[in-house]
Amino acid sequence: MKKQGKPKLAFFDFTDCEGCQLQFANMGEALLQLTELVDIVNFREIMSEAGEDYNIAFIEGSITTDNDVKRIKRIREKAKVIISLGACATIGGVNGIKNRTPLEVAKQRVYGDKADSVNTIRTFAVHEVVKVDYFINGCPVYIPEVISVVKCALMGKPYVVPNYAVCVECKMNENVCRYEKDQECLGPVTRAGCNSWCINYGNKCYGCRGLVDNPAAAGQKDILQKYGLKLEDILQQFTLYNDAMGEKYDKEFKQ
Amino acid sequence: MIKSSSNSAINAKDVKVDVHYLTRVEGHGNIVVDVKDGKLTKCEFQVIESPRFFESMLVGRPIWEAQHLTSRICGICACGHSLASVKAGEDALGIKPSDQTVTLRKLLLYSEMMDSHILHMYILVAPDLLGVKSIMPLIKTDKPVVEMALRMKRMSDYAGEVLAGRHIHPISYVIGGLTQVPSKEGLEKLYKMMLDARKDTDETVKIFKRLKFPEFQRPTQYMSLTSNEEYAMYEGDLVVNGKSHTKVKYYKQLFTETVVEYSRAKIATINNKPYAVGALSRFNNNSDKLHKKAKNVASELGLKAPCHNPYLNTVAQLVEWVHCLEESIAIMEKLVKDGIEEKKVITASWPKRSEIGKIKYKPNTGIACVEVPRGSLFHEYTIDETGHITHANCVIPTNQNMGNLEEDMRKLVPELLGKKTQEEITLDLEMLARSYDPCISCSTHLLDVKFV
Numbered sequence: 001m002k003k004q005g006k007p008k009l010a011f012f013d014f015t016d017c018e019g020c021q022l023q024f025a026n027m028g029e030a031l032l033q034l035t036e037l038v039d040i041v042n043f044r045e046i047m048s049e050a051g052e053d054y055n056i057a058f059i060e061g062s063i064t065t066d067n068d069v070k071r072i073k074r075i076r077e078k079a080k081v082i083i084s085l086g087a088c089a090t091i092g093g094v095n096g097i098k099n100r101t102p103l104e105v106a107k108q109r110v111y112g113d114k115a116d117s118v119n120t121i122r123t124f125a126v127h128e129v130v131k132v133d134y135f136i137n138g139c140p141v142y143i144p145e146v147i148s149v150v151k152c153a154l155m156g157k158p159y160v161v162p163n164y165a166v167c168v169e170c171k172m173n174e175n176v177c178r179y180e181k182d183q184e185c186l187g188p189v190t191r192a193g194c195n196s197w198c199i200n201y202g203n204k205c206y207g208c209r210g211l212v213d214n215p216a217a218a219g220q221k222d223i224l225q226k227y228g229l230k231l232e233d234i235l236q237q238f239t240l241y242n243d244a245m246g247e248k249y250d251k252e253f254k255q
Numbered sequence: 256m257i258k259s260s261s262n263s264a265i266n267a268k269d270v271k272v273d274v275h276y277l278t279r280v281e282g283h284g285n286i287v288v289d290v291k292d293g294k295l296t297k298c299e300f301q302v303i304e305s306p307r308f309f310e311s312m313l314v315g316r317p318i319w320e321a322q323h324l325t326s327r328i329c330g331i332c333a334c335g336h337s338l339a340s341v342k343a344g345e346d347a348l349g350i351k352p353s354d355q356t357v358t359l360r361k362l363l364l365y366s367e368m369m370d371s372h373i374l375h376m377y378i379l380v381a382p383d384l385l386g387v388k389s390i391m392p393l394i395k396t397d398k399p400v401v402e403m404a405l406r407m408k409r410m411s412d413y414a415g416e417v418l419a420g421r422h423i424h425p426i427s428y429v430i431g432g433l434t435q436v437p438s439k440e441g442l443e444k445l446y447k448m449m450l451d452a453r454k455d456t457d458e459t460v461k462i463f464k465r466l467k468f469p470e471f472q473r474p475t476q477y478m479s480l481t482s483n484e485e486y487a488m489y490e491g492d493l494v495v496n497g498k499s500h501t502k503v504k505y506y507k508q509l510f511t512e513t514v515v516e517y518s519r520a521k522i523a524t525i526n527n528k529p530y531a532v533g534a535l536s537r538f539n540n541n542s543d544k545l546h547k548k549a550k551n552v553a554s555e556l557g558l559k560a561p562c563h564n565p566y567l568n569t570v571a572q573l574v575e576w577v578h579c580l581e582e583s584i585a586i587m588e589k590l591v592k593d594g595i596e597e598k599k600v601i602t603a604s605w606p607k608r609s610e611i612g613k614i615k616y617k618p619n620t621g622i623a624c625v626e627v628p629r630g631s632l633f634h635e636y637t638i639d640e641t642g643h644i645t646h647a648n649c650v651i652p653t654n655q656n657m658g659n660l661e662e663d664m665r666k667l668v669p670e671l672l673g674k675k676t677q678e679e680i681t682l683d684l685e686m687l688a689r690s691y692d693p694c695i696s697c698s699t700h701l702l703d704v705k706f707v
Contacts, residue, residue, distance in 0.1 A: 202426075
């Protein structure tokens with residue numbers, strides 16, 4: 001690639017913990033190789049330079065204020081490609097839990113008599129506000145998938161997020177099913193791509209990558225029935241990451 | 256993004272600093288200083304991150320979910336939040352982890368301390384001292400140093416991977432123990448990386464010895480955990496300038512937090528005066544408990560307790576890096592030799608599914624404090640008879656430092672007036688804020704939440 005033709009990358013964070021940006025810092029050698037292929041022009045967490053000329057924008061975090069809405073729209077106008085980075089950006093993530101409580105009540109709870117001065121709206125995933133070109137799911141993002149998506153974006157190819165359940169990867173990793181261990185797990189309905197990260201380390205799936213497009217509701221209901229689980233139980237657990245998109249899931253499951 | 260009026264004369268009577276979105280810190284913060292007619296009229300560090308409502312999110316959730324959720328408060332201190340959370344959960348549930356679990360937790364905490372300190376020292380602070388805007392130009396001019404910094408970062412990050420599945424939002428460290436024992440191969444590789452890191456550490460000490468930090472003195476109240484057994488990080492009692500020993504469960508009697516209008520974070524005080532937490536506070540209170548090598552590095556870098564220059568917090572971080580590396584190597588040596596006794600460590604992250612709903616809990620409140628890279632972190636949860644959280648409180652280091660930082664700014668600005676230009680004053684203030692290593696994402700959800 002010619003030096004002049006280097007794509008310009010920018011990182012922008014909204015409401016989040018900034019852990020997904022940090023995953024980039026944790027790429028180590030791969031990050032140095034990346035800097036040979038691209039120019040990082042805006043990355044507030046690690047640099048003071050603030051380039052306004054960029055082609056590819058990584059968006060981390062959920063949209064939760066009026067100002068966020070204006071800012072993301074400005075970025076959309078400038079960037080050729082927008083990549084949603086992490087659960088907060090792709091599905092609302094834990095910030096979505098806020099949506100469970102009427103906004104006025106939430107503001108009152110936190111800010112009391114100063115509630116009116118607080119600028120907050122319901123939590124939105126980025127693609128609910130502007131068009132998004134690539135999605136990197138997960139809390140936090142999984143580095144091998146980040147590298148795949150970045151490659152696709154640089155080559156201008158589409159990246160298809162896996163649309164099968166975490167169970168597929170989990171089986172290939174030969175983990176004992178959590179249900180067999182008398183535990184609950186969101187693996188059967190959660191989008192794969194993380195290589196069943198949490199289950200490999202002895203925990204369970206918390207659903208951070210969101211629901212598969214077609215969660216095979218009938219089959220899933222069979223599994224739930226087999227293990228004596230109620231729909232409400234599993235819907236309750238969805239709310240940890242997926243509340244911002246909760247209405248969709250309620251519909252999928254309660255049909 | 257720095258907006259400042261065009262007045263760049265050294266003897267300016269009016270100085271206006273408005274740093275919008277301070278860079279190279281975690282989270283969103285503004286610095287606002289206004290000097291009119293040679294008098295300081297405004298001096299604020301504003302936290303403008305969107306509110307995140309974490310304490311509100313926790314209410315109604317099972318205590319077993321608290322670690323997973325609170326780890327998401329911060330990407331840098333995810334392990335620290337996890338440890339504070341499981342300790343508070345265990346305190347509420349009356350669970351006591353095994354000694355080996357505690358050792359593995361300390362190891363994870365030391366690795367996070369190293370991870371965060373190296374990020375702050377090299378990527379966030381060093382560019383200021385070298386007169387560049389970020390580490391990016393250094394990739395071209397000082398590639399071996401950047402590679403070394405990334406190697407040190409990679410070692411501490413790999414520790415999180417081996418011990419807990421990943422460093423950002425750890426997987427296997429839960430209430431009562433670990434869901435999975437770290438692999439033997441992983442531990443052996445990590446041990447080797449730690450031994451190799453000694454050489455990079457020596458090199459780093461040489462580099463930081465050459466760097467010149469700004470001169471500034473302001474004695475304040477330094478709070479941290481303390482312990483007779485060790486350089487306190489995982490457990491201990493609270494102490495202020497070596498005095499006023501307080502048990503962690505009485506933390507609310509030691510300091511108070513108040514809401515300020517211009518910021519989304521609270522300001523904390525002890526005896527109505529601001530105080531500092533973090534590496535420098537720990538060093539000032541506990542330097543006699545440091546590992547011998549860390550003590551040597553401190554004296555080589557000219558750091559002596561009590562140190563009253565907040566800019567030297569970064570130097571205290573390097574001293575702590577040495578301490579954490581040596582303590583980790585000592586633990587790893589034993590782990591690699593003797594292995595981990597699985598049955599003393601392994602636990603499930605949740606009670607058995609068939610028992611959920613049948614377990615009776617004793618309504619209780621659990622409180623815990625852990626020293627994380629930026630200072631003392633508190634988690635407090637109240638649970639009901641179903642094991643669900645009814646009230647939560649998290650006190651974050653950056654909140655505790657905010658008042659102290661403003662007090663430093665109030666002393667520093669008049670000292671610089673007439674000696675430095677507005678641009679230079681702005682940079683000094685940015686560097687001062689950065690030296691506290693503020694973690695703003697953490698601190699923004701911390702307004703009082705009352706639940707009906």
